[in-house]
Amino acid sequence: MLSLAESMDALRTIASSKAVATLAAAFSEQGHEFALVGGPVRDALLGRAVTDLDFTTSARPDETAAILKGITKNVWDVGRDFGTIAAKVHGETVEITTYRAEIYRDDSRKPEVSYGDTIEGDLVRRDFTINALALMLPELKLVDVSGGVEDLLAGTIRTPGSPATSFTDDPLRMMRAARFAVQLGFEVAPDTQGAMVEFAERLDIISAERIRDEFVKLLSTDDPVPGIRLLVDTGLADRFLPELTELLTTQDDHGRHKDVYEHSLTVLRQAIEMELVRRDPETTEADIVLRLAALLHDIGKPATRRFEAGGVTFHHHDVVGAKLAKKRLRELRFDNDAVKRVARLIELHLRFFGYSDQQWSDSAVRRYVRDAGGELEQLHILTRADVTTRNKRKAERLEHAYDDIEQRIAELSEAEELAAVRPELDGAQIMELLQIPPGPLVGRAYKYLLEVRLDEGPIGEEAAEERLRAWFAEQGDN
Structure with missing residues (x-):
């Protein structure tokens, strides 16, 4: 992690970019809070490249869309039901989400969303402390409600509140813990890992598509093996890829x-x-x-x-x-x-x-x-x-x-x-040469010529015609 001075310089650099400065001014003028949040703040503090710009605001989605349309023509819904509006501002693609809280009910595959009124309330509901960080704009105030900076320094993956509550609210966070541990080279806190074991079955309510996407993100890292081990050890892998955990049964003492x-x-x-x-x-x-x-x-x-x-x-x-x-x-x-x-x-x-x-x-x-x-x-x-x-x-x-x-x-x-690799003669040539209509016989003839091609290499069109006629003569009425 960078020193405090270096970290703040990195955040100031982001805040001073034309896109971010324009957005901060536009929301401030309308009396709404506005903040860079989550991964971009985390990565800036770690000295990692910041590739995505995610923001949160006190403005409701309709208000956000109206503000954005005042500064750019490129505005679209990413997930209005979840409070997220996207835009392209001065060449930068950004996503802006209303302060929110979400919870999964026992039988639900999708979160129920309600909007919040404070940045602190929004951060507390996020997945991990290292992502529960916000930089208020334009005032450049860092908000850390759960010790995220300390966990960045310690290299620890931990939930902002009770891991039981966090993983019950959104079970996919358990898989994200494995991914972030791999991406950042961090360790999952013991109580967080224990909750992953306890609530592994909760993953069953998550849609296959979301599980797939999270697993692909893990596999896309340069070394996903530690994360895969964590998924297997906690029982999470058994919920969506039991064939992998079944390999453990072949261990031979x-x-x-x-x-x-x-x-x-x-x-x-x-x-x-x-x-x-x-x-x-x-x-x-x-x-x-x-x-x-x-x-x-x-x-x-x-x-x-x-x-x-x-x-x-x-x-x-x-x-x-x-x-x-x-x-x-x-x-x-x-x-x-x-x-x-x-x-x-x-x-x-x-x-x-x-x-x-x-x-x-x-x-x-x-x-x-x-x-x-x-x-x-x-x-x-x-x-x-x-x-x-x-x-x-x-x-x-x-x-x-x-x-x-x-x-x-x-x-x-x-x-x-x-x-x-293909035969010297295609289907049309075969039908013309043998004077036969389309049908299974054409397929068998093509397959025969392909076998000749694989066995002997290129033999030329004339030789292929001779071989085909000889083969056809042996077929009788078939």
Whole structure:
């Protein structure tokens, strides 16, 4: 954290910006209190970059909208029912929320909102003390009603009041505790963590979409593993991702196989490290598909574990895991494309390990690329990250083998345009050549030519026509 003088300088810099100064003056002229609140104040005090500007005011939403329309044409509702109006002022996007208090009833998935009259009352209802900070504008008065500055100094995540009350009011705050702990490198206070255990079941009233969004925020951090551990240890993960906590059941005190839970966290961490190295410099967003696949790649193991002579097996855990992941991610309302891609990566994550035992033919390499599709680069990362063995010689052998397969893919891609593997003839050409109408036979013919392409590489259109005629002649009346 910055020194007091440095912190105040950082806050003054924000307050003096054209957008903030304009807003503060406009609300003050109408007789309303106005303050920068929450994350921007926290981050300024910590010396972190301030990217979002959130404000609170004594003005009601209609009054806020009227004031904003007096200084900008770009005004819109973010959540008027929750008291929030957004605007673009001098190039800055801002959100302004009326002082409020909200509470979740026992059977409610949405908070009931009532408006407050004081900044102190607004701050007390916020999630954590480090976010219950406000800078009153334009007077530059820092308001801290619950010891947020002290908790910033101590690196502590704590609720402003009773954690039981806070988590009962908004159960999603329990997941946010894990995220903030990771983002800031803080520790969750013991009583706060204890309440997360006690009220974990309360998370069930929160909508799947809100849980998904909060989990994605956690996964998007540079190292989400400590936060994931906290979610598992408190029982929160079991409420929305039980397949993850189920991995704990595969821990083996007799040393017959590695700890699948710890292995999965290691794979996630290694995948993120590789993602950050390989990521396009212009890309700033985390690869959530890759991270989900890394975390969940072994969730099929508990259901497939079998103790056999000589050890333990997890036959087909890749296929089972892909099905489990697809079902769970759909329940969490991930979009269909993301669900499909995560499942594909999980299903393919073991494919490479046969290559390390016996080098593949060109045909096998083509199929590997074909099956990976648009997730080939992510599959490269996931497969490399899945190597967590402590046997240095084995790790080096696997690394060299994967270096080799990536090199072969690059060489074949350059020679054959491997990323767009398709037969020399398309459906229309097949129908014209064979004089057949649209139907299943066209699909079978196309599939036959694709297999030829995968097995032999490009053979040219003329040779493809000859092979197709020969194949068609063998089909008889089918």
